[in-house]
Amino acid sequence: MAEAYRDPVLRRWAAVTVRDEAEALRWVRRQRDLWAKGERLAFAVLERQPGDGEGRLAGHVVLKAPHGAEPEVGYWTAAHARGRRVAPRALGTLTDWAFTAFPGVTRLRLMHEVENTASCRVAERAGYGFDTVLPAAPPDFPHDGHLHVRVAGVRGPA
Template identity: 60%
Template sequence: MDRITTQAPALVLRPWDPADAVDLVGLCQDPALRRWTNTPVDDEAGAVRWIQEQQRGRAAGHRFAFAIVESRATSSEGRLAGHMVLKNVTPGGASAEVGYWTAAHARGRGVASRALRALTDWAFTTFAGDGLARLELLHQVDNAASCRVAQKSGYELATLLPAAPPAFPRDGHLHIRSRSAQVSALVDATRR
């Protein structure tokens, strides 16, 4: 449960660590990231608090946050490339939510979609016994890049959601990926 890996070019999804704080501050200065997320990181102390919040969610079993790290051929980890999270996990709950963001240097290279597919596989495998059957992905309606990532990762657009300020200040899209679609994709892949 600590690490998830993707195929080449390799990514590692691992729990956030306090040692990530300095890099996290740098990534969170990106204006595009600030526009699309509510990650309140302005300095190292804020980064440490944010990482501790992710760790508390993992310990409580309802929020599983991962740092996306680009893997290098010469070592197990390279540069921090983003964030992936499975949240609102409840025992016996049929649905949970996924979220993500990528660093400016990682955008446009398929990092978010590869990491999202890996998280999706992990979530449906890890929580299948608890009844997890549906993952939801929400993004603001004007975030076309997130819409493309959702669609590339097999999340179907389900509906338009009205704005719900302050957490969701603009109208949004709700994308859904069901476990049955996940199983069908795996069966199709084994037939090839």
């Protein structure tokens, strides 16, 4: 994970900073604690090569507040995995699972900064339609954002 976060593109859009292995371990422990509380269900996206035991980290997908009225999804992709539709496939898998695992969930939200056009493409490929522009809300959200939504049973562009 620390290796993935050396990528300046990932660091630009990521909500957290991971500078070294110690921070990566703290981040993983925090995800485990939030999973145990049912607040944030995070998954590593692994890329397997023949003869590769565990696989290489290609990205991450997350379902935030799965028991809420409108949970949010998020993701990131390691530099070496970009451009191969890793993120839309992983996000689509997470989305399908969320609608099955949490039957009361009928809408999922995905948010990103307006300038992050790659995230727009990922959202659309994973079936999340553009909904609205979200105004900046500093300090947590210093820039305008896009809200994309996916509704259970409705699949947008692939």
